[in-house]
Every structure is written in structure tokens, then in C-alpha cells.
Amino acid sequence: MKIPILLLTLLLLCQHISYAQDNAVVRGKILDAQSGNPLEAVNVGLSNTAYGATTDAQGEFRISNVDPGNYKLVTTSVGYEKNAKEISLAAGQTLEVNFNLQTTSTQLQEVEIIGRKETSYQNEVSFVASKTATALKDVPQAVSYVTKEVIQDQQAFRTSEVVKNISGVNQFSGYDDFTLRGFRIGSNQLINGLRVSGGFWNAPLISNLERVEVIKGPASALFGNTDPGGTINRVTKKPLDEDRKSVSFSTGSFQTFRATSDFTGPMNEDESLLYRLNLAYQSSETFRDLQDKTDILVAPSLSFLPNDKTRVNFDFVYSATFGKLDRGQPIFGATAGTDLNSTPISFAIGQANDFHNEKNFYLTTSVTHELTNNISLNASYLKYGYEEDLLEHRTSNNFAVNGEGEQIPTQMEMQTIRRELKSYNDNLTTYLTLDLTTGELRHKLLAGYDFIQQTVPIGGASENARGYRNASNTGVINTYNPENRDLYLLDENGNPVPNVPHFDLVNPSYTIGNTSNYFTTSTPVAPTRYYSNGIYVQDQISWRKLQLLVGLRQEFYSDYLNYKQNAEEEVEQQALIPRFGIVYSLTPQVNAYATYVEGFQPQSAGTIGSPEIFGGPFDPLTSQMIEFGAKGGWFADRLTTNLAFYRIEQNNILVNANSAANPDLLEQRGQEVARGIELDVIGNILPNFSILGNYAFNDTEITESDNEALIGQVKENAPKHQGGFWARYTIGSGNLQGIGFALGGNFVTERTTFDAGLMLPGYTVFDAAVYYEVNKFKIAANFNNVLDKTHWVGGYSYTRLYPGAPRNFMMNVAYTF
Known part of the structure; x- marks a missing residue:
């Protein structure tokens, strides 16, 4: 039996060798027509086929195993004109074809319509x-x-x-x-x-x-x-004028199954109509209890280029997530000591029949039209919709209390929420750009108008159950006051009886929650409408090694509470917002820059329009930033760096006043200031070696407050130090050609939370990956948190912390055709 199998194997191998000998090879070199320098990362392909390659650092390319026949060999590269040559390949032939590419004189469109063709870590x-x-x-x-x-x-x-x-x-x-x-x-x-x-x-x-x-x-x-x-x-992602198609399948930790695809290319011969279609599906658990999810994404896109003066793009994206709402990991209360490990990081509160379904969709249309050689009209419109359907058993962000009003650090006060909500966004922006020269000064003038709107229509509602039962067991009182214990229903131990049973952190119980046993309050979601009208001008001025950016925006905000209801209330605010920036070319590789910008955020109508609830009146949030730094390009711009120093000041921050008589009462904190340094490094030092890295130092603290105890306090979840890196290397020749390795990591120092005394510890996490690419196949294995470091990425309080994932892996197989 072994002999026939061996003969069959040899026969198939001979057929493969014969087939390979019949195939042809196309190779060549691509140079800059002006300088004669080799061009790296130029895409070279045979039109209407899956055959293609990218030039290396010497400008050379090689396309192997091509079927004999007649083809069009096409080159594409950012900044260079597209080129093509007709070729004819015979069986076993090696054909050499060279190109000298001219830099393109076509201006980039003012609205991002045409897809980015680069396949690197960099974006220019x-x-x-x-x-x-x-x-x-x-x-x-x-x-x-x-x-x-x-x-x-x-x-x-x-x-x-x-x-x-x-x-x-x-x-x-x-x-x-x-x-x-x-x-x-x-x-x-x-x-x-x-x-x-x-x-x-x-x-x-x-x-x-x-x-x-x-x-x-x-x-x-x-x-x-x-x-x-x-x-x-x-x-x-936007459509490309060249055929690219890929499918990808992944599986890994937490019962994850994932499939994605990306198809793009021209739809007609003159390449005036382009398409792109992205699809994604994922079904997974997580390392968190009760947190299974299903994700779906459908994203078609079309670009229409009827001539060299007009470009139109249309995007539609639908995404949905079906699962449960993860409110974070609760730990034992402060009276039992601050122990982040008092519950496992997988620990979650909820019930088996909880659900949280979210749907998002948006449609964008963009157009740019060149009215003259130096004037362009640009317009974009976005329609965005969001739908939420929720049932959850969650904490009330408090621990349970006994009859004396003392916290029970191992039991959580609970509530249920049933909510349905919809909201919609409209955003229209339109502007003119004018390129002109005055003496030695070159200007790019921009003048435009924005309309931005968000609405929450009638029909949203929420149903809530919380608090403690009253003495007659006919209703609830939201909070427990031991001084009025006669008003409450008490158990045999003299403790108040909760409307929704407490959750025991020591002996958790996960069942199907029966919300019909609770006293609930149903409340309609108030319909709202928020819109703004913005008028702005901007001038980008160039003179020799100096560039200036000057901008000014006038914004008018209108916010309606109880929109189209009898109690409708409108709040209007406005702001004049400047921006100034300067760039100076120190060397051909390095630019130094400085900027001053201001920010403005109106307070919501619900806050300003209800002084009897929230207090006030309140001033809008204002901010300003001074930043300076340097940006550099190295190794023929294959590696870029950005170094920034900044100071940001924000005023009029609203915080809870912690009033016992009115838990909703707000007050304005005063001022917060951030000072910091940032460094980003990213690029492709070699065609087969890519890196990125970042580091940030940030000191953000409260600098002004009516509560003097807060002055000097560090803001929540604002680490002083953080950073990370990622590097990938692929073997380019020899018996191990196509095998790649990646190593990365990130660190964050300790952070404060909203609970005084509760600190999240710093952490360092390492990741790694192995790749193998052969022909059009790519196989990858990613290993995250390889040292299995227990860490917390963020959190609010003892009742809601957010741990990072433990050690996990993901396997992937992808095919490009």
C-alpha cells in the first residue's frame, strides 16, 4: 500500500514541477525619472489579475509563477504618476521590465475620497x-x-x-x-x-x-x-483604483470566532467608478463572566470620478453588537481594606437573562469639485443613527447597609434598568479653498460653514427598580436613613429590605432575574434637540522655510430640553474660537512648530435649564493650549518622529456638590491644568522591518476649586507616565523567507479613581506574534499579555473597576487574491 502512495506523491510532485517550469517571471527596477534614485514601496501588478509585488529598497520587484499570456503591467505609488506597459509572456520566460516614474502634478483632493494605497505603518x-x-x-x-x-x-x-x-x-x-x-x-x-x-x-x-x-x-x-x-x-477605508481582495478567518481564546473580508477595485473600464466592501463577523465570550458578544459589520463604499475636476464618495456602515453590558468588577468595600484581588478579575454582576443590544449606522457623502485651477468647492454630509435595547441587573454604585446605616463591604446594593433609546446625528460641512500667491507668500485660504445636529426623538423610555421597600411594602424609598427607620420594611435582623435583592460578593448567584417582583418606575426619555451653526476662516501661509496657520471660528449653539413638548426650553450659547500655528523648517528633515488654540464646550440645556435641580447658573467650559515641538523624517522619510511639549488649561468643570439634601446638585470646580511631553516614533526602517513607539509624561491636577482640599489633587485615570512599542521583522530570503516575528509592550503608571484612597496600580504588559506568508496566504499567531500580568486598564470606584485581559492568543489565516 505504501508503494502506490509514494508513486502518487512523486507523480503529483512532478506535475507541480512541470507546471512551475511552464510559468513565467516578471522582474525589473523602478527609478525616479528626475533623480534616478530607486523607488521603494511602489505597487506593481498585472491588471485584472491577482499577480503583484512591491519594490524593495533598491527599487526592484519580482512577480513569479505567472501563467503565459498577454498582460498590462501597472505601477502605482503616492506622489508618482500611474504607469503601464503591455507585455507578453511565454512559458518559462523571465521578462525584465523597468520604469522611470514622473512625480504627479495632480493635487490631493480636499475631501478624503480616494483610498490610501500605502501598505505600511506610516501615514504621510x-x-x-x-x-x-x-x-x-x-x-x-x-x-x-x-x-x-x-x-x-x-x-x-x-x-x-x-x-x-x-x-x-x-x-x-x-x-x-x-x-x-x-x-x-x-x-x-x-x-x-x-x-x-x-x-x-x-x-x-x-x-x-x-x-x-x-x-x-x-x-x-x-x-x-x-x-x-x-x-x-x-x-x-475608501475605494482604490486597483483590484485588491482579501478574506480572513480567526479563532482563539475566550471562544472567539471571527471572519472579515475586504474587496476593492474599479467597476468599469475607465476606472471612473470604484467600489469597496468590508464585512466582519465575530462571536466570542470574554474573560469576564456573563459577557458573550456577537458583532456584525457591513460597510460598502463607492467613489465616482467622472473627470479630473470632480470626485464623489458614498459610504454606508452598519454595525451591531448583541451581548450584555459589562459594568465592571466590584471589589470588597473600603471598610474591609482596599484589596483589588478580593474578587477575581472575571467577576461580574448580572443575571443570565440580561441583554444589551446596540445598533449603529451611518451614511456619509463627500464631494470635491475644482471650480478653477485654484478654487475648489468641498462638501460632506453625515447621517448617524444609534439604537439601544437594554435589560440589566447592576449595582447602584453603593454597598448595602445594615439597620444602623453602616456599609456591608461584601454586599452590593442593586438596581435593574430596562431602557430603549434612539438618537440621530446630522453633520453638514461645506467650504471653499483658494490657492493664491501674494508676492513671495503662498496662501491656502479656506472659508466654510458647518451645521451639526443631534436629536433624541419621542419614544425612548427607561424602567428602573432600586432603593429600599417602605414599611407597608407598597413602594420604595431610594435611600436608607437610619434616623427614620420606622419608614422602612425591616427584616428579622433589623436591616432594611431592598427592592432588588443585594448581590453577595462572597456567594454570588447567577439566575434568571424576575423583574416583575420589583417596584419599578417607568420614565420617558426626554426628547431633545441640540444643534450648532459654525462659520470659520483659515489661512495656511508659506514663505520660504516658514509656514503660518491662522484660523477663526464663530459658533452658535442651540439646545432644546423637552423638544416639541409643552415644557420646551431653549438654551443658546455662542463662542468666538481662535487658532494660531507656526512651522519652521530647521533642516530638510526636521520642522519645528508652535501653536495656540482655544476650546469651548457649552453646558447642556438639561443642566442650565433646571437650576432647581442642579443649581447654577453655570458658565460654559473653556480651554486653551500652548504646544510646541519638532517633527522629523529619517532614513529617506521611512521613519518619522514627533516630539511635543504642551500645557492645557480647562475652566468651569462641573462636579457633584455632594449635597445630602440634593444628590443631583452640581458645582463648578474651577480649573484643571495638564502639562506634558509626548514622543511618537513610527516607520519602516527596512521594507521588512517596521516599528512604532510612544511615550508620554503628563501631570494633570486641579489648580482652582472652592474646596481647597482638592487643589493639587491629580485627576482621575490620568497616569503620569505611559508608553509602548511594537516591532515587526520578516525574513526576506533563504529557506526561512516569509517568516516574521513581532514583539511589543505597553506600560501605564498608577492612577487615581473617583473614590479617595483607591489607586489603580501601574502595569507593564508584553505581546508577541509570529507570521508566515507564502504566495497569497498569510498565517499569524498573536499572543497577548504573554507574562499573564494581572492589571486594571481603568475604573471608577470600588464598585466598578475594569481589569485587562489575562494571557490570550488569536490564530489567523488570510488569503489575498
Whole structure:
């Protein structure tokens, strides 16, 4: 039996060798037509096939195992004109084809419509810092980013999994919740430079993203209401004018199953209509109890280029997460000592029938049209929708109390929430850009108008059960006061009877919760409407080695409480917001810069419009930042660095007044100041060696407050030191060709929480990966937290801490065709 099998194997091998000998090879070299220097990272492919390659540091490429026939050999590279040559390949032939590429004279579109073709860790151009296509080196403000290549190499699936690659960004909790330069960001984020405010409980999926980028410091002069520490922008993948297709399958720890795909290319012969389709699916548990999730993403995109003056893009993204809401890990109360290990990091509170289903969808349309050679009209519109359906058994953020009102450190006071909610965002931005010259000065003038709106329609509602039962057991009292114990229903031990049974941290019970046994209160979600109108002008001025950026924005805010109801109330606010920046080229490799920007955030209508509940009146939040630093490009710009020094000041922060008579009463803290240093390093030192690294020092403290005890206190979840690195090396020749290795890690020092005395310890976590690429296949194994370090990425209090994942792995198989 062994002999026939051996003969069959030899026959198949001979057929493979014969087949390989019949195939052809295309190789060559690509040079810059002006300088004669070799060009690295140029994409070379045979049109309408899966055959392709990328040039190395010597400008050389090689495409092997090509079927005989007639082809069009095409080159594409950012900054160089597309080139093509007709070739004919015979069986067994090795054909050499060389190219001399001309730099392109085509201007980058002012709105990001055409996809990024690079396949490296680097990104050279951003729209988020000036609303125009500007080289990052020429932006007078720190902008950090993570490209899709890093996302793929680290097998990341949500934004929370990639922020460790960005200096000065730290997780605040387990949600879409971060600290930037010491300040917690709100729900305002950007999608393709358009502001949205939507879901918070689950960090967004990133399979359809080209990159995640952060503009550091206030960005109100560009986008209106933004946070002082910085703004996250999610840039979606756009269609390409070349065929690229890939599918990917992954499995690993926590019963994870994942599948993704990415298809793009032209839809017609003249390449005036391009498409892209990204799909993603994941089913997983987590290391946290009761936290299974199912994620779905569907993201089609079209680009229409009818001529060289007009470009139109259309994106639609639908994403959904079906699971449970993770409120974090509770630990024993302070009266039992601060012991983060009093419960395991997997410990969660909830019941088996809890659920939390979130749906997000957004549609964006962008157009740019060149009216003349130096005037362009640009417009973008985004429609964003969010839906939430929730049932949860969660803590009331308090420990249970006995009849004397003393906390029981091993029992949690509980509540249930049933909520349905919808919200919608509209964002329209339109502006003109004018390129002109006055003497030796070159200007890029921009003038525009923004309309931003968020609405919560009628129909949202929540049902809540909490507190302690009254003496007649006919209702509840929200809090227990031992001085009035006769008003409460007491058990045989003289302790108040909770409306929702307490959760025992020592002997937890997970069942199907029956909410019909509780006294509940149903409350409609107040319909609201918030909108703003912004008018802004900006001038980017260049003179020899000097560049100036001057911007000014006038913003008008309108906020309605009880929108279209009898008790409708409108609150109006406005602000004039300046921005100034300067860049000076010290050398061809290094630019120095400085900037001054201001920020503005209106207080909500619900807060300002209800002084009987919240107090007030309250002034809006204002901020300002001074930043200076240097940006450099090394090894022929294959490695870039950004060094920044900054001071950010925020005023009029609202905090709880801790009033026993009115638990909702607020007060304005006064002032908070952040001072820090950041360093980002990213690039591809060699075609097969990529690195990125970051470090941040930040000191954020309360500098003014009516409560003198708070002055000098460090802000919550604002580590003084944090950083990380990631490096990948792939063997390029020999018997081990195609095998790659990656090593990375990140660290965070200790952080404060909202509970005085509760500190989250610092940690260092290491990750590693192994890759193997052969032909169009790529196999990867990622190992996260390889030393199994117990750590906490963020947290609020004793009742809600957010541990990081223990040691875990993910296996991936991908095919490109």
C-alpha cells in the first residue's frame, strides 16, 4: 500500500514541477525619472489579475509563477504618476521590465475620497488637522495615528485595542471611554472629520477603518464642541483604483470566532467608478463572566470620478453588537481594606437573562469639485443613527447597609434598568479653498460653514427598580436613613429590605432575574434637540522655510430640553474660537512648530435649564493650549518622529456638590491644568522591518476649586507616565523567507479613581506574534499579555473597576487574491 502512495506523491510532485517550469517571471527596477534614485514601496501588478509585488529598497520587484499570456503591467505609488506597459509572456520566460516614474502634478483632493494605497505603518497626510490635505510634518499641532497595517498585525477589532499605540491616550474604563492628555473625552468623536455623538458602551469596530487618528488638544476652531485633551477621528477605508481582495478567518481564546473580508477595485473600464466592501463577523465570550458578544459589520463604499475636476464618495456602515453590558468588577468595600484581588478579575454582576443590544449606522457623502485651477468647492454630509435595547441587573454604585446605616463591604446594593433609546446625528460641512500667491507668500485660504445636529426623538423610555421597600411594602424609598427607620420594611435582623435583592460578593448567584417582583418606575426619555451653526476662516501661509496657520471660528449653539413638548426650553450659547500655528523648517528633515488654540464646550440645556435641580447658573467650559515641538523624517522619510511639549488649561468643570439634601446638585470646580511631553516614533526602517513607539509624561491636577482640599489633587485615570512599542521583522530570503516575528509592550503608571484612597496600580504588559506568508496566504499567531500580568486598564470606584485581559492568543489565516 505504501508503494502506490509514494508513486502518487512523486507523480503529483512532478506535475507541480512541470507546471512551475511552464510559468513565467516578471522582474525589473523602478527609478525616479528626475533623480534616478530607486523607488521603494511602489505597487506593481498585472491588471485584472491577482499577480503583484512591491519594490524593495533598491527599487526592484519580482512577480513569479505567472501563467503565459498577454498582460498590462501597472505601477502605482503616492506622489508618482500611474504607469503601464503591455507585455507578453511565454512559458518559462523571465521578462525584465523597468520604469522611470514622473512625480504627479495632480493635487490631493480636499475631501478624503480616494483610498490610501500605502501598505505600511506610516501615514504621510491628514485632513483632520486643517480640513485640507496637509503633510503631517507641516501641521503645527501633534497628530498621532494607527494605520490598518498595525491593526491587522495586532489582530485588533475595536478602537480600545489600538489606543495603546498612541502617546497620551489611556483607557478610562472598558467602554468607548478614554483619557487624552489627562482629560476624559466625552461622547464627541469624528468619523471622516465629521462630528458625531452616539453609543458609549461598546468601543466601535475597526475592520472598516483605514486608520485611527487623534488630533491632540482642543480642536474647537475646526469642529466646534470638542474636548480639551484631544479628539479621536475614525477614517474609513475608501475605494482604490486597483483590484485588491482579501478574506480572513480567526479563532482563539475566550471562544472567539471571527471572519472579515475586504474587496476593492474599479467597476468599469475607465476606472471612473470604484467600489469597496468590508464585512466582519465575530462571536466570542470574554474573560469576564456573563459577557458573550456577537458583532456584525457591513460597510460598502463607492467613489465616482467622472473627470479630473470632480470626485464623489458614498459610504454606508452598519454595525451591531448583541451581548450584555459589562459594568465592571466590584471589589470588597473600603471598610474591609482596599484589596483589588478580593474578587477575581472575571467577576461580574448580572443575571443570565440580561441583554444589551446596540445598533449603529451611518451614511456619509463627500464631494470635491475644482471650480478653477485654484478654487475648489468641498462638501460632506453625515447621517448617524444609534439604537439601544437594554435589560440589566447592576449595582447602584453603593454597598448595602445594615439597620444602623453602616456599609456591608461584601454586599452590593442593586438596581435593574430596562431602557430603549434612539438618537440621530446630522453633520453638514461645506467650504471653499483658494490657492493664491501674494508676492513671495503662498496662501491656502479656506472659508466654510458647518451645521451639526443631534436629536433624541419621542419614544425612548427607561424602567428602573432600586432603593429600599417602605414599611407597608407598597413602594420604595431610594435611600436608607437610619434616623427614620420606622419608614422602612425591616427584616428579622433589623436591616432594611431592598427592592432588588443585594448581590453577595462572597456567594454570588447567577439566575434568571424576575423583574416583575420589583417596584419599578417607568420614565420617558426626554426628547431633545441640540444643534450648532459654525462659520470659520483659515489661512495656511508659506514663505520660504516658514509656514503660518491662522484660523477663526464663530459658533452658535442651540439646545432644546423637552423638544416639541409643552415644557420646551431653549438654551443658546455662542463662542468666538481662535487658532494660531507656526512651522519652521530647521533642516530638510526636521520642522519645528508652535501653536495656540482655544476650546469651548457649552453646558447642556438639561443642566442650565433646571437650576432647581442642579443649581447654577453655570458658565460654559473653556480651554486653551500652548504646544510646541519638532517633527522629523529619517532614513529617506521611512521613519518619522514627533516630539511635543504642551500645557492645557480647562475652566468651569462641573462636579457633584455632594449635597445630602440634593444628590443631583452640581458645582463648578474651577480649573484643571495638564502639562506634558509626548514622543511618537513610527516607520519602516527596512521594507521588512517596521516599528512604532510612544511615550508620554503628563501631570494633570486641579489648580482652582472652592474646596481647597482638592487643589493639587491629580485627576482621575490620568497616569503620569505611559508608553509602548511594537516591532515587526520578516525574513526576506533563504529557506526561512516569509517568516516574521513581532514583539511589543505597553506600560501605564498608577492612577487615581473617583473614590479617595483607591489607586489603580501601574502595569507593564508584553505581546508577541509570529507570521508566515507564502504566495497569497498569510498565517499569524498573536499572543497577548504573554507574562499573564494581572492589571486594571481603568475604573471608577470600588464598585466598578475594569481589569485587562489575562494571557490570550488569536490564530489567523488570510488569503489575498
